[in-house]
Amino acid sequence: MMNFIFRRLLAMLLTIWVIATLTFILMHAIPGSPFNSHNGKQLNETVQKNMEMHYNLDKPLPIQYLIYMKSVATFNYGPSIKHPNDTVNSLISDGFPVSFELGMITLIVAIISGLILGVLAALKANHFIDYVAMTIAVLGISIPNFVLASLLIQEFSVNLGWLPPSMWTSWKSEVLPTIALATGPMAIIARLIRTSMIEVLTQDYIRTARSKGLSPFLIVMKHALKNALLPVITLLGTLAAGILTGTFVIEKIFAIPGMGKYFVDSINSRDYPVIMGTTVFYSSILIVLLFIVDMAYGWLDPRIKLHKKEVS
Amino acid sequence: MEPLLEVKQLHIQFQAHGGTVKAVRGIDFTIGKGETLAIVGESGCGKSVSSLAIMGLIDHPGKITNGSIIFKGKDLTRLTSKEMRKVQGIDISMVFQDPMTALNPTLTIESQLIEGLIHQKKMSKRVAKKEAIKVLEWVGISNPHERLKQYPHQLSGGMRQRIVIAMALICEPDLLIADEPTTALDVTIQAQILDLFESIQKRTGISIVIITHDLGVVAKMADRIAVMYAGRIVEMGSKRQVFYHSEHPYTRALLNSVVRLDQTSHSLKPIEGSPPDLFSPPKGCAFVDRCPFAMEVCGRVQPQKSRLREGHQIECWLQDTRAVAVRKEMLASQL
Structure with missing residues (x-):
């Protein structure tokens, strides 16, 4: 097991290196530089030279690459250009906790509500509750989160005045962005759970459990849910990625001071250190999430062996 | 002797697309304490459905439409599902056909074994675990401490069936229903499992209903035999009576179709034709289309039960006094 984790860690480092390199190549492949102005004013040539020298942009690309790899390895990307x-690190430490909080609350809300909706639908398959749950799920999948966000603001902030339309100050301001962001993933989880739950409930071991006189609640929670969760776990890595990147749009709509703003702005303004820093940072988080998902597999289904088969 | 279980006029139907399948059409049988009843029949004759009905596991779209199942004075068909759960596992338990799928792959043997004790008998986990180890030793599992921590996929088929049996026995029920308990196992393991059932019965005095289509299993296990065909019990009697003195053409054909090592004939003797469609069961005897001795009345009127001798009864028109000649012909035939 330790061996497996060690090998996975190595692979993760390799992945991050590949991502960092690709980011570097793509970044320099986009035309323009941090000192190209958007409003047409051109910098004085000497000033631009000095600036480029200051940020090592006058050096040949391979050298720049090495400098950049060093900054990746030491987690020190220096100051932002804009x-x-x-520094890039301070931007991340300012913005990330907010984005992370939004992402995590969203993920938890999506999983729990998706589970409840999916299980209810499966237990009452082809009855009224099932139809209601699946209608909600289809709506949730088909409405993009930025549309839902605008609708929520219109209804709950403008019309009813119950919740603030923007900012990140109290729990009240967290409600709308969480709903906007969680609805899509919730719907996907609900549909997936419904399907796998219906299948699991027809399995022989469920009949065995019933023949022991266990209550329906216990049978669902103990015998069915763990089996039904497997396909959801598979999706969870991708879903988490979707939520984390989804926060960028939602943060913009709700004016939340998260990382999304820096991430999007940095690309528009070719703020090289920020692009590199945030990309590598986000990729690392996703890679760790995927690793956790893989570990969760082994816990959920003991038939899945993560490491080499032990000799019996 | 007061029977432990008494099934009276049980009817079970399944609502399907395009009609109702009458899977069980009025069966009666009883089981005494410590007795083994074998229910024999080909696929689709209603034997498994009957056993699920006793367990209270008939689900929508299936329904018990008539009859009663009296267990220790209570009619199980009238219990609410909550009351029925107090019977399931505690008074009556079940061993299923396929041990590869009857155990939950994501839970340890321990958690599946002791959950009945914990949730039904409210035992503490520690006591329940002791109990589990005792039962595992009973059913012939070595290293029970080790096994408790393992998952089903780590055990062989025979071992898993022993676990399933241990699970069924752990709450000390009075009646064990075994639905084709050896069908999914290979032959050497089959014999071991049947021996296990016998030793359990000797030890606990448990009553067993064994559902099977394997006449070898019946010969080894049963005290009494009920032969089912198309949702009815066509013959019932002691093992001796049914094996050696059967007078029902179906039972005789069934026994005749068994491959025997001591006979030189190389051809199998199947029963020609197939069972009737239970969407619209026949008015008369269900076996009429396949019966070489069918008479005109057989297709029109359902035969009544007739008693051949003490404890041996069959449903066949050949027992009618007016059919003496045909009956003699049947008894003289190869069948």
């Missing part, structure tokens, strides 16, 4: 008073 916001010279902030």
Whole structure:
């Protein structure tokens, strides 16, 4: 097991290196530089030279690559080009906790509500509750989160005045962005759970459990759910990625001071250190999430062996 | 002797697309304490459905439409599902056909074994675990401590069936229903499992209903035999009576179709034709189309039960006094 984890860690480092390299190549393949102005004013040539020298942009690309790899390895990307008073690290440590909080709350809400909806639908398959749950799920999948966000603001902030339309100040301001972001993943989880639950409930071991006189609740929670969860776990890695990147749009709509703003702005303004820093940072998080998902498999289904088969 | 279980006029139907399948059409049987009853019949004759009905496991779209199942004075068909759960596993338990699928792949043997004790008998986990180890030793599992921690996929088929049997026995029920308990096992394991059933019965005095289409299993296990065909019990009697003195053409054909090592004939003797469609069961005897001795009345009127001798009864028109000649012909035939 330790051996497996060790090998996985190595693979993860390799993945991050590949991502970092690709980011570097793509970044320099986009035309323009951080000092190209958007409003047409051109910098003085000497000033631009000095600036490029300051940020090592005058050096040949291979050298720049090495400098950049060093910054990746040491988690130190230096200051942002557009916001010279902030380092990339401080941007991340400012913005990430907010994005992370939003992402995690969303993920938890999506999983729990998706589970409840899916299980209810499966237990009452082809009855009224099932139809209601699946209608909600289809709506959830088909409405994009930015549309839902606008609708929620219109209804609950403008019309009813119950919840603030923007900012990140109290739990009240967290409600709308969470709903907007969680609805899609919730719907996907609900549909998946419904299908796998219906299949699991017809299995022989469920009949065995019933023949022991266990209550329906216990049978669902103990015998069925763990088996029904497997396909959901498979999806969870991708879903988490979707939620994390989805926060960028939602943060913009609700004016939430998360990382999304820096991430999107940095690309528009060719803020090289910020692009590199945030991309590598996000990829690392996703890679760790996928690793956790893989570990969860082994826990859910003992038939799945993560490491080499032990000699019996 | 007061029977432990008494099934009276049990009817079970399944609502399907395009009609109702009358899977069980009025069966009666009883089981005494410590007795083994074998229910024999080909696929689709209603034997498994009957056993599920006793367990209270008939689901929508199936329904018990008539009859009663009296167990220790209670009619199980009238219990609510909550009351029925107090019977399941505690008073009556079940061993299923396929041990590869009857165990939950994601739970340890321990958690599946002791859950009945914990949730039904409210035992503490520690006591339940002791109990589990005792039962595992009973059913012939070595290293029970080790096994408890394992998952079903780590055990062989025979071992798993022993676990399933241990699970059925752990709450000390009075009646064990075994639905084709050896069908999914290979032959050497089959014999071991049947021996196990016998030793369990000797030890606990448990009553067993064994459902099977394997006449070898019947010969080894049964005290009494009920032969089912198309949802009815066509013959019932002691093992001796049914094996050696059967007078029902179906039972005789069934016994005749068994491959025997001591006979030189190389051809199998199947029963020609197939069972009737239970969407619209026949008015008369269900076996009429396949019966070489069918008379005109057989297709029109359902035969009544007739008693051949003490404890041996069959449903066949050949027992009618007006059919003496045909009956003699049957008894003289190869069948």
